[in-house]
Amino acid sequence: MSTAFRLDDGYRRWPELLDLILEAFAFMNGRIDPPSSALKLTPALLAEKARAEIGYVIEEEGRPVACLFCRPEKDCLYIGKFAVLPARQGKGLGRTLLALAEETARGLSLPALRLETRIELAENHATFGAWGFERTAERRHPGFSRVTFVEMRKVL
DSSP, X not given: OEEEEEOOTTOOOHHHHHHHHHHHHGGGTTTSSSOOGGGGOOHHHHHHHHHHSEEEEEEETTEEEEEEEEEEOSSSEXXXXXXXXXXGTTSSHHHHHHXXXXXXXXXXXXXXXXXEEETTOHHXXXXXXXXXXXXXXXXXXXXXXXXXXXXEEEEO
């Protein structure tokens, strides 16, 4: 049985949440440049992130299996650290989190969702496209002369 809820100050499974993110993002290691910012996270930084942003987690049998962090921007809700354990992908958990983000955006009177995904991860572009996101820009990280990530938006 899956339970989805918003992260708050009472949450204590930060090390397990970090393990979830690192496991879900592991397929990127060696594929993307620069490396994922997830590699710089610690349990304490995740707790700070949850205080500064809006975080959601899905747990199964008391273990985090999916998460998403979002933050309001001027004209949209930005989605980041969207992670589902590889063994649990394709089971609707990502869609559940996305629905929570959409509900949050609507509650904040924000008309769209925005996310960024690395240029090398064509499978992510396809998944987000199937979920209603459209590619809106190609950008690069500081210090890079080539495109390193794609921005995508979903109008609500």
